[in-house]
Structures are given as structure tokens and as C-alpha cells.
Amino acid sequence: MPDVDTTMREIELKHGPFGQAITKPFARTRRAVDERSLLKVYMGIDPEGRRKREVESVERAAHLGLSVPEVLATDTGEDGSWTVFGMLPGVPCGVRTGRAIEGYLGHVLNLTHRLHRLHRSSASLVPGLGWENRHGRLVPQHRFLLDQFSSRCRLRPWWEALTEALQPLESHPVVHLHGDLKPEHLLVDDDRVHVVDWEASARGPAVVDYTDVVFHLVRDLLYEGVPPKDVPVGLMTRLPFSAPVLAWRLLLWLDRRRPEDIDLVTAREVGRLTAEEQAPAAYAALARTVSLLRAVGVPR
Template sequence: MLGGDVTVHEAELRYGPFGPATVKPYAMTRRAVDGGSLLKVYAGIDPEGRRHREAETVRHAAQWGLSVPEVLATGECGAGSWSVFRMLPGVPCGVRTDRAIEVYIDHVLGLTGRLHRTSPGLTPGSGWSGEQGRPATQHQFLLDQFSQRCRQRPWWAALAEVLQPLETHPVVYLHGDLKPEHLLVHDHHLSVVDWEASARGPAVLDYTDVAFHLVRDLLYMGVKPSRVPIDLIARLPFNGPVLAWRLLLWLDRRRPRDIDLMAFRDLHRVAAEDHAATGYASLARAVSAMRTAGVPR
């Protein structure tokens, strides 16, 4: 591995050349033309923190025996903080058929059985290392991820109240973004990539994130709400208030006024659900309405 304070040019001489860029809202990636490595440039929200968080977490995950991408080099440049990761073999999980979704959920449940560990003194927060002098609660960790404008919305106090019971949940290590494209399968071997959203919190955060992305992405692919395989998604552990939180977080990170499209009664319906099947069906209706209103995926 290249040491610290190296340049992207030095990394490219060692691991590149890198091909065309794939640009996302908060990151840009470029694959080496030989397929051996990936350059990731962090931009937007806390790029330096995300770089350190991901590099640190994959090292811990590797020590646990999980198959994760090795960090080959890391540094800063004018475009933002960056890391080079060794590419792993495998094909991302798919969601285009019910069978593919079933297999994906099997992988999620198997992985989280190994991932969701707890330890004495573990507190909620971003990354896998606790921050000294900053005690946090489960529900406050979730609320802190919203923009300041949300604190003036009519649902803010109600959401804070329904999230309070999370304090009884154990704090565990989380991946934070277990989307299908982050799980690579090769010869029945599972690898996990993209750890920048790693965190410490209640296990239901990982499960809720998986369910939310499945429902949202299927709807934005053109699947009708009535055709979303709720019975398969309902295999995941369910928490209505956390599902409502995840829906609002999505809207908060889209266009400035999208958060105001969510009616309080619809939000309350999602948060008040006790059963996974009805909760995810309510989510599908809410996301479908947002798609019709023009909210970007």
C-alpha cells in the first residue's frame, strides 16, 4: 500500500491508469483499465470524514473475516479526499425478479448475522470507532442526520417521540448501505463493498435501509405498488418509526421542497404500523406518490 500524503497521480502510476469517471451526488469513481483497482473521490458532505470512516471500517471488517476491498492508497486532492481500493471479483445482487430478491435478502440476513456485533460501552454514531466526549442516544443519532430545516416541520416532535423506544435496542456495528450493488457474489462467495456509511446503532437501521431501497428502486423501475413483493421484503426485521425516518431522510436529501410533499397523515400511517407487510405496503404507496410528484430517485 502507498503511504499517506501521496497524490492521485502517484496512485495512478502505481495502480492505474484509471478509466472514465462514474459520477454520483457525493462521490466519483474510476476503475483501473486492468480491472485491478478502483479510485474513489469523496465530495460534498464531509469528504475527509467519509474517507477515514470507510478506510478504518474495512480494516476492522477484514479482521472479522468478512470479504472487503483492501485499501491500497488514500489521500487528498483538489477534487476532494480519495482512496484506491483493490477490486473484488463478483457480480452484484439483482432485484429484477422475485427469485433474485429472495436471494439478495438471504445474503443480507446471513451477512448481518455476522456483522451485527455489540461490545461493552458501544455508543451510537457514525463509523465503527466511538467519539470520546460526545455521548449519544439511539434516537438522537437518527435525528442528527436531518438538515436544520427539518426541525421546523410539523412532524419533527412526533418523529422524535416515536423513535424514543430505540433506546432499548442494543447498539451494534452497521454497514449502513447494504444495497444490492454493494453485495458481490462470486462462486457462492459473498464480498461487501462501499462502507462509507458504516455506523453504530440499532440493527433495524440496516434492515430498514435494505427494505426502503428495495421498495423505492422497484417503484422507480416502473413496478406498480401492488406488484412489489411485500411478502419477500417482510422477511426483514421491521420497525415502523425507523421506516418513517428513512423515508423522510430520503426526501430531505432531494430537492429543497420535496420534504414538504410528505403529508403528516401518511407519515403517521407508516410510523404507526406494527406489522411488516402493512408497513412496507404503506411505504410503497407513499414512495409511489413521491415519484408521481416528480421527486428524483
């Protein structure tokens, strides 16, 4: 770890030079020219909290035997909150064919089997951001999810119905979550899988990780031009399913895009989705909804 007075310039001299920046909604990354390291600058929502969560979770995941990037340097200051990671080999999981999707879901299940079972040795684990229990009031699982929305969502007509629909999560064990599982965060290197991007790590019900997988898969296929009817929803039934969590994930995506996007989904649509008992029907409904949202210009 660097000293607190380490500057970005010093880090670039040690680990760089870094190439052109790639900017996403909540982070800007730059690869070193020699491909040995990656500089990540956290932006948007709680950058310093996300930096700390990622560093803590990566270090704990490494101790647990998961293949994760090494933290080479991390700090916060005038340059913002940032971390330099060691680069890992491999390529993101492919999802362009049914066979590739089956392989990707297999990697997900292998990872989550190892990750989620950690709660057996963490009986006192409580819902929250990051893997470390913090002092403070105990928040119910459904409230932990709802607290991730912006305050404007509390005034939406679907708020109370979604709150009620999420109540059954209280019977679920609290486990360690990656928090942002999608193909580009699982790097395949022959028979080995490396797991990156842990800034959204959390403690909560396991179905949140599985719902993230489904949501990102459906959304990204649609935004790449796959028609809704061709999204292979049947393959995704391998994963545990919760319709209320699926509705929550859809709304969270909209809440974090343009301010007006959250009003594009009606209370009736949310109610229908949360009440769906069959995973294929729920995933098909999600595909239709996301396709319509894409058509009206909601950014990916």
C-alpha cells in the same frame, strides 16, 4: 497507505490508468482499465469523514473475516478526499424476480448475523458514525438518527411526532452497522459474497440496517418501473421491522435530495406510517408514497 504528499496523478500512474467517471450524488468512481482497482472520490456531505469511516471499517471488517475490498491508497488534499480500492470479483445481487429477492435477503441475513453480533464483545459501544467510539457526549439512539437530518427538518410539523416514535430504540442493543445495504453493495461470486461501500458505517440499532435494505429495495424497484402493487412486500417480512425507522429512512432520502422535496410528505402521512404495526402494510404504504414522489419528479 501513501505519504501525505502523494498526489492523484501519482496514484493514477501507480494504480491506473482509470476509465470514465461514474458520478452519483455523493461519490465519483473510476475503474482502472485493467479492472484491478477502483478510484473513489467522496463528494457532498462530509467527504473527509466518510473517507475515514470507510477505510477504518473496511480494515476492521477484514480482520473479522468479512470479504471486503483492499485499501490500496487513500488521502485527502487538493484533489479532495479519495481512496483506491482493490477490485473484487462477482456481480451485484439480482432482485428482478421473487426468487432473486429471496436469495438477496438470505445474503443480507447471513451478513448481518455476523456483523451485528459483534456488539457482544463491545459492551461499551455507543451510537455514532463509524465503528470507532469517539470521545464526547453520549447520544441516545433516537437522537443519533435525528441528527442525520439537516437543520431545516427541525421546523417541519412531523419532527416532534417522529422524535417521540423513535424513543423505543433506546431499548435496542447498539451494534456495528454497514449503513447502506443494497443489492449493488453485495457482490456474489459463486458461493462467496463480498461487501463493498462502507462509507456510511455506524453504530446503532440493528433495525437501521434492515430498514435500509427494505427502503432501497422498494425504491429501486419502483424507479425501474415496477408498479407499486407488484412490489413483493411479503418477501421482506423476513427482516426485523420498525415503522418509525422506516418513516425516518423515507424522510432522510427526501432531505438529501432537492430542498423542496422534504415538504412533499405531510405530517399526517408520517404519523400513519410510524403508527403502522404490520410490516406488509407499512411496506405497501411506503411503495405507494415513493411511487407518488417519483411521479412528481423526485430524483432517485
